[in-house]
């Protein structure tokens with residue numbers, strides 16, 4: 443077994459000796475935040491507390507830049523194939539915490555499998571995880587970095603090829619339950635603020651071999667078990683389901699937020715779960731990021747956000763760093779107008795491109811993403827302060843405050859009474875403009891000129 447090649451005492455990111463500073467728009471180049479100033483007050487709250495940014499362990503530290511056509515390209519010495527697995531996990535953790543600290547953002551997120559190597563059996567895997575979690579706890583205490591959420595990887599191992607909770611084999615269900623039990627314990631131990639379940643392979647490849655109804659019943663039972671365990675150990679953070687329509691399966695049951703909502707209601711789980719919305723999953727489902735967040739906030743379902751984007755020229759989950767202030771301004775507008783993220787945050791579930799192979803590229807990706815979010819936050823607050831959108835909505839629905847509107851909602855008006863009203867009073871409402879272009883101009887006015 444070889445030793446990990448590192449920068450020695452200087453660490454893995456010696457090129458970035460100090461935490462990335464806030465330098466404002468005046469600084470011409472170099473690694474610095476142009477907009478993200480953690481202390482800046484926006485609507486009375488610190489920018490850092492609004493955005494609650496997290497770095498994910500998996501794409502940033504546990505992935506070497508491979509794709510389906512080729513091997514990893516990234517310079518990640520802690521991922522070298524000839525290392526002792528536990529020594530490699532230590533080095534990966536050292537690299538991750540050095541990065542979190544130098545990036546200066548408050549949270550991280552992880553899967554069990556990102557942090558600790560698999561053992562020969564479940565008991566050994568759990569013990570590896572527990573050892574790595576104790577080491578992580580010490581690093582968190584040293585650096586002040588906190589855990590936004592933990593999760594279990596129930597999709598990479600071949601045993602999960604036909605799903606985890608929705609597998610036709612109950613022993614696979616049991617193995618998945620054991621893994622979630624350990625991952626939820628680990629999240630609790632690290633003071634995690636949420637726990638996420640993304641059903642990567644909870645879906646089907648072909649209906650020819652699938653009992654859809656049975657698989658959904660299994661999934662619901664699995665979720666009930668997670669709720670029970672959360673109560674047993676005293677974990678108080680929200681449980682979050684992460685919707686995604688497909689990939690890796692042809693069809694995922696948690697297709698989008700509305701589908702998850704219906705599923706939770708059908709099984710009486712609506713008070714136990716919220717959603718973790720990912721930008722690129724929204725677009726894969728044929729929605730906008732804005733749509734998924736608007737649906738969630740309007741139904742009290744928003745838990746947290748995986749901030750990323752797809753590429754409009756291809757149809758898969760490219761997990762790119764967000765760069766569109768316009769898109770994120772509308773997302774943040776929905777979040778701010780309904781009271782903020784609560785215990786959620788913005789997690790960079792983001793991958794560098796395969797050609798971005800230097801370790802410094804991890805900084806460039808994250809710094810750009812963080813600044814995009816910060817800029818969008820300022821724009822969203824300006825949209826709230828400006829009030830044009832809220833006023834337009836209020837005007838558009840004003841009729842529902844009238845006697846007629848109230849009697850419809852209040853249940854006093856029957857179908858036949860409404861028919862009588864329409865004929866006796868010759869109701870003939872004129873169509874009115876939705877003013878879409880005007881509202882788009884109002885948004886741009888704020889985006890372009892807000893300081």
Ligand code: XUL
Nearest residue numbers: 593640684720748759791
């Ligand atoms: C996959 C994905 C996951 C979840 C956590 O598309 O987004 O990384 O965020 O399992």
Ligand code: CO
Nearest residue numbers: 684720748791
């Ligand atoms: Co995600």
